[in-house]
Amino acid sequence: MSNDKILLKAEHIDKRFGITHAVNDVSITINAGETRALIGENGSGKSTFCQMLCGIYSIGGGTFTLDGQEMHVKNQVEANKLGVSIIVQEMGTLSGLTVAENIFLGHEDPFMHYGIKDTHAMIKEGQRLLDEYGFNNIRAGAMIDSYNFEDRKLVEIVKATYMKPKILIVDETTTALSQNGRLELYKIMDAVRADGRSVIFISHDLREILEHCDTISILRDGEYIDTVNSKDVNEDDLKRLMVGREIGSAYYRTDYGKPISDEVVLSVKNVSVYGQIEDVNFDLHRGEILGFGGLSECGMHEIGKAIFGASWGRKGTVTLADGTNIDDIPSAIKHSIAYASKDRDNESIILNESIRNNVVLPSLDDLAEKHILKSGKLNKFAQEYADKMQTKMQSIHQFISDLSGGNKQKVVLARWLGKGSDILVLDSPTRGIDVKVKQAIYALMSELTAQGKSIIMISEEIPELLGMSDRIFIMKDGKINGTFNRSETLSEEDLIAKMV
């Protein structure tokens, strides 16, 4: 569908953050009516590139030319007005405002009369747009806070697209959406393309990219590598281009028929959390990977919290093999349970702290000698486990907020490796993480289970569940709705059938 008219020309775009060269002399052209994917590992510069394009970051060097006109935008609102809008990776709506106020943020002028806002007109127009997009369940006059993460993403989609931008940037939005939400987004992307405008699409899901994009540009360590046509490549080609070397076939596990040990390490009995999960029962065996899957609201994420003692008002029991009951987080940690949350930045790590302090925090009691903590010993401990996870960092004293998603997750795993936990509850362990780190995490999981440790893996990625789990439990409406054993013949459809 793309024609030969050049819509966006990026020439020698450059950006540094301190000593990090985030985007290094990148030049790309995008035609009108084209959906272009930007791919690369975490920290390859794709988000930074787009955020310069839409005015979130100032441009470090080079020029963007949109429709023949050089862009000089100072902020996102100006970029919007020129026809560039973005749907961001994380929460992009503002709490405390109504849905309509969020949609028209920065573009309130049409509703202003002599400095007074016509709230009614704004809500009416907002609702008209929502209805037009088919999001009738969202009320324009309601507070944005009354909607969940996914609905808020839909509002963001409306906000970013109602003005018919020339360039729509979709920055890793799909990880936050369920299947339905994704389909809505794809429809909108296709409409933009059909209209002779363009989409820049960022995602780690290569299959999604191959399905929905015309062309794919690859970035690696801030540098431009190549642009290819989706028709000409497959997932493995893309992985190779992103990483710069062949990714081995050992991406997922390849073994089948490994017997599951009879030794039960953890029993979950009659566990309920009001409004989340209902009467869940299962045993976790030594050395197995137990996968939990389902749709986003099925309650599987709460299972992880319930086992870790982090649920509010949990009923039922979580018991270790030796009869110890786990009812709160300190006792879970003390009895060798580790938990990596889906909400990595809030629950797994302390963002405004150093890598060192994040790694040592759960192990402080073990590291203390007669209650005294020695800096040298803490440093050595943190260094050892951060290195074991091959964390990309300047030093262990660097703040964790500077790291990319994949490296943050490595720090999370480093702290639990250091703690020596025997039961690991990993919620969405590879969410928003690139192939190379993914591969490392899968390898680590296999290594840990070989040592006799047990893993509960909660995942929204069906291939990951199929590829890594010894057993898979599919949840629906807070209950376990189907159980599967690892098998070569098990298909995605089998699992999906139990989810919906």
Next chain:
Amino acid sequence: MAHRDKEPSKLSLFLNSDLFKGLLPFIGLVVILVVMYYLTNGRIFQPKRLRLLLSQVYYPMIVATGVFFIMTLGSIDFTEGSTLGVASIVISMLSFYNIPLAIIGGILTGAAIGAINGFFHVKFKLQSFIVTICTMYLFRGVCAYMTTETAIPASAAIKALDSDALKISITVAVLLVAFFLFKFTRIGNDVKAVGSGETAAVFSGVKTDKVKFLTFVVAGALTGLAAFVNVIKVGSITATAGNQLETQILISLVLGGLPITGGAKVRFSNIIVGTSMYTVLNNGLVMLGFESATQQLIKGIVFLIFVALTIDRKALKVIK
């Protein structure tokens, strides 16, 4: 994230480094010392003056040590002044019976007030800001009520204890113990973890409620101990005892470079540098013969300028 585009120069890298930001309060202290030295023609460093300076630094420094831990949590406390007042009254009254009993009574009074603050903060999930403003009024009221008739005198025996040696030893002991706890035990780590990210701290096994409650109790107890130092110095307690102490401590710690959000970037030196800076400025202005109204005005301007220059804007967010 800051907008840094060009290859950053060495100088700008240095000016933005944590090292430099950590040094700023020290530079501020030196600047104030030098300015005061010139304005007073060196009089501020006369031995007699120095003694006076020192005598004013003891009890704020002890109080600031407790508040330092509270602010590291990312919380705040406005009750220091009223706690000091009430504890001073208790100490004065008990001093007629038995001195050690008076000291213990003062510390317990402070700890009890801290426990009330901590209880409401933790159990009812109220922001410390709100809780301590309410309790500040409450205990200011208690203080005023107790001293309505006359000022409350302390016994001659307790006043006889007034010596620099004793006050220095108490202050140094408090600082040393606090430094040790902050730097070399789990307590310091836990307090910082709560300040940097409470949710993640909970998920890392930190007993955040317990940590917060105990911090308020200990800070209250330290204010109680400071009240003892106050009583042996002033001898009789009026309704204004400890008036405005909370703002003095707050501004001292901020001047000392303590990020108001607490967390990972606090440094123990914030206490010492901050209270010293405040005291030197305060004394210098008195020596220069300004009226108290003018003093307030100048202090306000100096604080504004200092805070604008030194505060870490990256770390600004809401106080718990």
